Every structure is written in C-alpha cells, then in structure tokens.
Amino acid sequence: MIVMDDVYAVILAGGGGERFWPLSTDRLPKQFLTLFGPRSLLTETVERVRSLVPVERMFLVGGSRYAPLIRRQVPDLPRENLVQEPAGRDTAAAIGLASVLLARRHPDPLMLVFPADHAIADVRGFRRTMRRAIAVLRRHDALVTVGVRPTRPETGYGYIVAGEPVAGAPGVRWVRRFLEKPSRARAVRLARDPRCAWNAGIFAWRNRTIQRRFAALMPDLWARLCRIRDSWGQRDGAGILAREFARMAKISLDYGILEKSPDVAMVPAAFPWDDLGSWSALERVLRPDRTGNVVVGDYVGLESADCVIYGTEKPIRTLGLKGVIVVDAPDGILVCPKARAQEVKRLLRAPVRRRR
C-alpha cells in the first residue's frame, strides 16, 4: 500500500491555539487536542499519512516549544525528522525549511504536504486522492493542490477555480485562480459552481520544482533557507537558523508561490474534509442528538436545541438555550452563539476585567 520510496511527507504542526479557546491555548494548540476521541488531530494525521509513507519518510514541522508534545504524540518519529521552527513564520517558511532539509536526504524526492489539524475520517479516499496527486507528478512537472467540493457557502475559506483538464489525469484540472475569503454573495455562487473547490492546504510537488519557485518568487526567503541549509549540523547552525528564520517574511505558501504559479493542478478530494476552524465545526464532525445538540461531557439541557456543549470538567446544564456554544476547559469558560464562533480569537485580545 505504501507508495514509492522517493515520496516524502511534510506535516505542518505549527499553528496557534486561538480558535478553540478555552480548550486550545498557546500551551496546547488545536493539533495536539483529543477533540473527538482518544487520539489527537496530529496523531490522527500521522496515522493517515502512514498509509502512504513510513514514518521514516515523514517530516514534522512545528514550533520548538511543542517538540516534547510532538515526541510524546508520535513516539516513533525519528529524531532528525522533527523540524523545530524557532518562531512561527507561516507556511512558506515552514515548507521551505522542510524542503532544504529533505534535499539533504534524497536527490530528487516528491514532497506531500499536510496540515496536522484537519478532520479527514475516510482514510481510503484520502489515500486514493494522494496517489492520483503522485500520478500527476510522474507525468507533469506541476504543483498539485487538493480541492474539496464545497458543501456550504463558507466565507472563511480559500477557493480554487479550476480550468482546463490535465492531460492523462481524468478529473484533474489546471487551476485558473485562487480566491481568498469571498463575500457571502460570492461564496453562495462559488459553492454552487462545479469548477470551484475549497483549498484544503494539501499539496504535492517535486522538491526541485518548489525550490526553483522559492528562488524565483521569494528570493529573500530562499537565500535565508540556503544559509540555514549550508550551516545545518555545524557549530553555528542553531544560531543561523534562529537569526535567519526570525527575518523571514510571514507569508503563506499559497500567497507566496501558488497564486503566482501558472502550472498548479487541482486533484479533487475523494473524502469529506473539515478544517475544524471553530467550535461550530463540532456539529459537522460529531453526531448531534435528537434536539440538534452536539455534546461532549456530562450535560442536561431542558428546552435547549442546536447547541454545542463541550465540558469534561464538571456537569453543564442549560435551560431554554438555542444555538449557543458552551465550552468548559481548565483555562476558562466560553459562551457564544454558534454564528459568532469564528470570532472567538477576538476574546483573547480583549483586556480582562476583574469584579466582585
């Protein structure tokens, strides 16, 4: 089942802890949480990717402060495959760092890129999709992205508009353009359009190809990556990594490279996907009860419906509550209407008042 041995996976385990406050925090971002079962999102991702490549060919990229968490959650990850970012610099820097380290390992590998914090339950559909992406790369020197068929007019996502078919790869199309976070009206049109897909942040390319793009489209970042690569493992390596990384632009790979590249191919996802962008995502991933409530923990609700209830600390009880999120976690308690779930991170920037 494992694909050919020039294929490597890069799992992006960076990312902060704001959207699932108070459960996720800076100390414990979303990818490390056991939101839906016994295994964390990171562990679920690693297990899914294991169906494609062995753990020896996985690179996990994450902030150095999370290295102990990553080692605990993926105990058989080879030590040298844990890529510690000295600071969070978004996906271009994270993927670039993985790319220069991968080049030290293999002369001409294929790189698959996966976010660590998304929900993909259908492992067979996932594997089928990634094998198609790899097949495209065997015929075309392209950048491949995975597009998810929209199921609702989501305004918080990036959309991909597909164009001409890719020769020899049925269902795969060249990307015409990328659209970030559309208006509500536009999202309604995009979600209906069969040529449109959500950008799931899952990519595939030859390492050589993405390195040429870094050099051409992000030359400053590329120069810093080369200095890191050339000093890696040497006496001043850690200092150069920290210094150069801190000076890199904080830009997503989508924005820095994909949107400026003419040869991006979109493989349609053969699996249901959720980015778990906020607490309201729970009702798409867990099964609501008869009254539409999604419940984790001890709960009594009277005349309460369409709520998201999450609390493993103590009983939560509601009366006459409709469409509200209630979360109890060691760091605090959140209560807000489901429609406002996207804004939860705003709460973490507000000053705290103390009263009695």
Added chain:
Amino acid sequence: MIVMDDVYAVILAGGGGERFWPLSTDRLPKQFLTLFGPRSLLTETVERVRSLVPVERMFLVGGSRYAPLIRRQVPDLPRENLVQEPAGRDTAAAIGLASVLLARRHPDPLMLVFPADHAIADVRGFRRTMRRAIAVLRRHDALVTVGVRPTRPETGYGYIVAGEPVAGAPGVRWVRRFLEKPSRARAVRLARDPRCAWNAGIFAWRNRTIQRRFAALMPDLWARLCRIRDSWGQRDGAGILAREFARMAKISLDYGILEKSPDVAMVPAAFPWDDLGSWSALERVLRPDRTGNVVVGDYVGLESADCVIYGTEKPIRTLGLKGVIVVDAPDGILVCPKARAQEVKRLLRAPVRRRR
C-alpha cells in the same frame, strides 16, 4: 438602640439549595452563600437583627445537617439558641418549634420572625420598621406582617391586600386578604394598587397569641409541638423530636395560620427588599455595568449585554450574548436566559446524560 428585653428573634435558616444551582446545593443552601460580599446572607441577617436584640435572644432554626455551618457563620450564638430541625417541614413547624422552646425561656415574650436568605441593605429602615411592628403589639393583640411596596409585577410572590387603618399606628393597616402567586395580568394590577404589598415573610406577635392560633387552627401540629416541648432535655427528647417532627404537616405559617386569621396587621417596610429568588435577582442587588451586565469574577464580554455572569473559579468569556445567565461553581455550570431563571430547579430533577 436594642429593644425591650421581652423581645426575641427567630431566624429561619432552613430552605434548600435549588434556585441558585450550581452555587447553592443541598450541602450549601443559599443562606450560607457569600453571594454579594464577604459575609453570607445568614451572617448579614444576624448582624441586621443584632441591631434589635442581642444574640442571646435570637433563635436560629435550621436543619441539623447545617448545624456546623451555622455555628461557623454565627460563632457567638449560644449553643441552646440553635434549634435543629430533624427534617424540613416548612415554616409552620419551624416557627412552632421555636415558639415552644421560647416559652421555656420567657413567660410572655414578643417573637420577631425573619427569613435568613433575603437581601435588606438598609439596616436603619429595617430597624424603624420592626420597632413599629413592636409598637403595634404593645397596643393590639395582633399578628403583624411586614409588607413591601411592589416595584414590578412579580408573579412568583405572595401579595397582601390591606384594608382599614390600625388605631394609633399611622400607616399600619389590617390585612383584608392574602393572594399567592397571581397571574401576570393580576400581578400588573396588584403592583399598581397602593393598598397592595409583597409578603416578605417577616412577622411579629406575642408568643402566647401565636400559640393560641396553633392550638385552634393546626391542632395536630400543636399536639406534636407540645409533646416535643414536654420531653425536651429528657432522655427520650431527641427521639420524640425526630418522630413528631417527621409526622408534622409540611405547611407554611402563612397558609396554616395567617390566611385564616382575622387580625393580621400590615406594617409597611421602610426598606428596599429582595427575596433573591433566582439568579436574575443579582441585577437588582448588584450594580450592572454600562452594558447592563452584572458581573462577579473574571469576565470578558464582547458585544454582550444584560447578562448575569457569576464565576469565581476561572475566566468566563462571552461573545454576542444577550440576556443570559452564566454561572460557574464547583458543582457545575449553568447557562440559561434570564427570563427562565425561576425554572433552574427543574434542571436538578432531570436525569444526567453522559456523552463522549
């Protein structure tokens, strides 16, 4: 300032812990809570009553399981002034028990009765009111109740309709009738009517008078009280107390005696009063902030207004929440619209579901 030495006070510290769940519980009913400051409602009540009579002339009546709590909160209460109910049998039994014990202490005392769990901040107005009640009793062999001027059409209270003036006691009137928990439409009319008042559960009478009424109107209960009195302090006293008390009717003194008595006088309360009947009472007793939120604890609210927030355990944060009660306490978390606050006790009878 202390009134004459034939005046005794009975403070009713029974009552369960349902309406302020999850802060109040069976282990810690409302009267023992420090809801609004450093002192519990019971301690506040004792301090208020201390302005009328010394603690040596106060009887505290409460369930025997709460005796340690009462002793801790009122450390200078003489041991023999703590009247322990073997079970909760409502106010007729509680006041009757205090009455027969008081008769062993003084041949012809006046008895003042106070609930332990109401909010009365104006101690001078309280003292003025009770001195007027005592003055009425010096001239008339009546039962006195204190009536509170309604400030809203409350449907959960008992109302008093006043009639003819009491001779020699300006502002005091004979009670025409009692009305329990009126309909909304009737409550609106009653609240506007200057002859109507809320029944605050604060009473005054000669002990001999109330004992004659017990004998006439509640003869079974009175016979049991006499058996308890006659065996008090003897070898079988505790057993007789437990047995007789368990067999008493669970009836309020209002219903058992006052509503059937023709000579009840109403003294108007010269103080603002709140029975703290539910969480929504907090907004009447504490000062709301600019957005109408009443807050106890660490709280951040964005676009949140008219909420009641109570949590001293960990930060509570809300977003886009209007008119909702959020309470965090060691025993659980409550979330419900303010309009449903009266129904909180229903939650405690609902079965708990556990999910994960």
